[in-house]
Amino acid sequence: MITLIQKPVDIKKIELWGAGLIYGFVLLLLIARVADSNVNVVWTQYRYLFEENHLHYSYSKYFFFPMVARYTLYFFSFLLWNFVIIPSLIEKRKTTLMIILAVALFGAIWLFCGITDTWLKGYLFYHHTPEYVYNLVFKTNLIYAIWVTMMLTLYSLIKHVANYLLNNTDRIQSEYKMLTRDSIVALVLWMLLIFSLLLIDANIDIIGLVFVFVPVAIGLHGLSTYSLIPVTLAKGKRFMHYWAKVLMIVAAVSIPAGFILAVALRRHEAVFITLGFNAIFQLLVTTTFSWITYKRRMAGTAEILNLKTALGTSAANLDFLRSQINPHFLFNALNTLYGTAIQENADRTGEGIQRLGDMMRFMLQENMHEKILLNREVDYLNNYIALQKLRTQTSPDIDIDVQIEDYILGLQIAPMLLIPFIENAFKHGISLREPSHIKITLQTKENTLYFDVHNSIHTRPDNDPEKGKSGIGLVNVKQRLKLLYHNKHELIIRENASEFFIHLTINLT
Template structure:
């Protein structure tokens, strides 16, 4: 109780007091109906049975308040499926006539309050929220049908058929339809599933009628067995299909918009590529390379050759979904060698690499590793202060281990890059999450003098 907020404490005290008052009122009313001397032998059993029933109600309410409500209010995480066991417990107690109908209304109101207090931004609680509100309405109708003395067929329908319909709806919306929506013959498969659930629901009804002997009128049972098939075969599937379509209409529109924008981007990219003739660029680089060799400019010719290899990679292999790890590592080495040419004039800059030769046939998404190296050279190299970079790449079986250490230097106040993050780091995090979900580990550490990343990737 110490960890509960004040509003929850007040609610629990009020609910407890209400249950106790109804308990006292019902026992006084029951005793007053009977002749007192005649009721004396009956009193001990009556008190124990009544007390047990109200303890059950109090337990159900406390579970709804202290367990179900916090689970539905979770942010960005899926609520526990134990919520459904709480609902099953309540429904079994209703079937067994252990919950007073006034208190059943109290429990249904609490469930509706839990529904409206849930985290509406969390889409992972949609299943639990739907079952909560539908079951609350079902329980409310059950209680009202008894209190209004409705015909027994209505009371039995609310007690037996409606909970089965709710379970059928939940399975359809959250399991069956999402799996069928993009498959062939989905309508036929959907109809087949509806027929199967209708047959199963009839079997469940027969079982419930045999266990809970609250309905002993054969005509009522036959009527319910006739009402159930149209509900499970037509009403519930149609309702579930419309709910699923309406909820996903916005997502479908967003996907269509994204595809349109992606098509425009691809068209723009292809146009830009057509404006830059790769053959002209490669021919120009070959000319410069030959000129550098004639002038004995070895470092210049080496740099031009590596730049040409990098451009060829960018224009050709970078467009693939997966490329060989050896090719990606080759691009990485070319980039590092070019940077070494730039920094070789300074003796205070140390660049150390330990990159294993990739002799296996592993595949990797292109350009995943290079942003970390680009970031290291961008922020870790200074021509005025001692600097160091260490790059390590190893692989064991199908797992890649990639480490990058680099020194950090304070930026000048006028440096436009002072408050900017690393090159492509956010982008590569997103790509890793999309391309290698639960198959990578990225650790980034930073102190006053050094920046470090460690990437473990299952290829």
Template sequence: MTQQVPFNRQLATRETIILFGVWLTITAFVLMVDRESEFISSWTITLPSGWLMYHLSFRYLFPKALTFRFPVLFYIACIFVYCLVIFFSTAMVLSAFIEEEGFFMELGGITFFSLLLILAPVQWIIFKRLARGNEELFSIKKELVQTEASLDFLRSQISPHFLFNALNTLYGLAIHEKADRTSEAIEKLGSMMRFMLQENVQEKIALVRDLEYLNNYIALQRLRTEISPNIRIQIAIPKEADLALQIAPMLLIPFIENAFKHGISLREESHIRISLELKQSTVYFDVFNTKHVRPENDPEKNSNGIGLMNVKQRLQLVYPGKHELTIRETALDYFVHLVINLGL
């Protein structure tokens, strides 16, 4: 679909007034120089008509041309038609005032002058569009800087550096006390922290590393939920992936975090289903969880991890036009379907 280029009519009016003064000066000069000529009557008729054609082209023809896929070709075609019209109409006017000897010279001069009146707005518009293009380029560069700053801010919200050293201390203590399950959990958490500190700051990482992070997080959550027979968790996330596939880090985990935070109850039936499928360079990611009413005094009642809003913003920034996010929420459950094309 062809996008229509906006035409600033307020600007057109201002520029028309300026150029009108220029053409008025030219007209006065021509009439002064050619005052004694027998061609004065033809110029008196042709100059106003030429100005009228210029005004119509600048105010109506050019805005119309901008709506076409190839505006330059459309404008050239219109100029060609205009030349034919001005040529034959001027010929009829001149035939009544001048002799045959100077007829074609005068006709050519008037046609050329009239053509300049039409080409002038083209040159002016090209200049304006080049200037506007430079302004738009500067604006795009500025937006890119702001976008990078936004990404850095969003990432900074999920990088708790201060916990890493504490985890190493706890891991050593668990090993010393022979608490195998505790040491295993701390090891996984340490791996996750290392991921956030070292790889989360990168623009893109290998998809397989992100999948490892997801599986570690789920393994930790299973430790606290496996004691309850009311909780059923179904996971289908591959542990391997094409090493060439790259993904922005920490895009998928907020949905899983949200599922465990709001979908688990030790007193009620709870279900969580998480699946991730790879088809060539496209990721199909689904998360389903039951919903449970949280206590009013729960500080995380209205919290969704780092915030689903942040995830939506990152998807728009990193994968514009290359992702599809569907969220369906009812009083009883919550479902997320995310498709991301990781191809170039």
């Protein structure tokens, strides 16, 4: 039922399938009894009356066919009333036509039930004239037709009330704190239960019992959830303290409930039995159920708060990781400018400073956003690669192959997510004394990014301060990928004695 509230479904389909399954099941039962009637005597509510009057009784003639006709009438009456007449009257469409159709349906129920009753009660013709039997049967079935129409109307009323309550649980609960979601669902179930008991013509004592103790249970549950249990827990009291309060409430409620039952049932013993059962049910079932559900709800709330706290911590860690990128970048950029300057080429140094300015502007304007256009990230990568080429272009043994897709429309990515891999490649893959190579490819297909970096590895001299230090770049990017693209990325890293390779795939949707 909770799932139906949170995820609305097509109620009409459920009603149609439910009514069809019930209709089919009843027909199967009747057919099974027909097959059995050829071997065994099948008793019905009228068979003994036929036999008392020494009349031959045929199960097929006097029960099967009349009841099949009746159940078929009930099924199609339900469909017409519930899916055509009532919806049209509520929406005020073709009102006159629907009223005429409703009257015609009532007449059809009366006529059809009267005709089938003359077969079900065929023994009456043995003692009475046909005129007397027809008069009696059709008078009786006029009342029955009224009852059937009332049941159809009651079902439609309950359905629309239940639909309103379930679709407006949040608003109702905000206005009436005691009406919890559980109470509203229980109220709907109670209405359906009362309807079912009326439909099967249950004993009046059972109907009176359900009519009293279920609303009391719903009210008691709402009061417990809203007031009794929170106050009890706030004072540090236990279940028995709460149970004692419920005992006093049940005793107080029993007085008006007993008066109502005395008027309805008119039998004192039934009143006392009903009140006794109600008291036992409330004190044993309702109190325990309310206590357990409240404690579970509190545990669930605490878990949600813990998850929010963890999420806040993750966001803080992400901001911290993002802030660590800036100094890491600056150290790399300064090393690049230093390498360019010692070559005493002012033009190249100027170009390097210009590209550095573009990159700094990117970091100040774009890096604080959660996502940016992939084109802007690519521009940053190209500037960084061009800046690195300034210090390596005079070395013929250094091969830098860049294949980055130029025009990428619409896709977005978290800023500064790809650069650590390229920084790592230039940091560990370039040597001015040994042959070196770097290959960078970036392309997209639909909403997926494919990024590869392949670089050589060189053994650093013992006096190099960077030897043995892996840096924070790759550590950061792994954590950011885990936080930002959880279950939406694949990172493969391979390394041997002379080469280092990474392959990154990201779903950017």
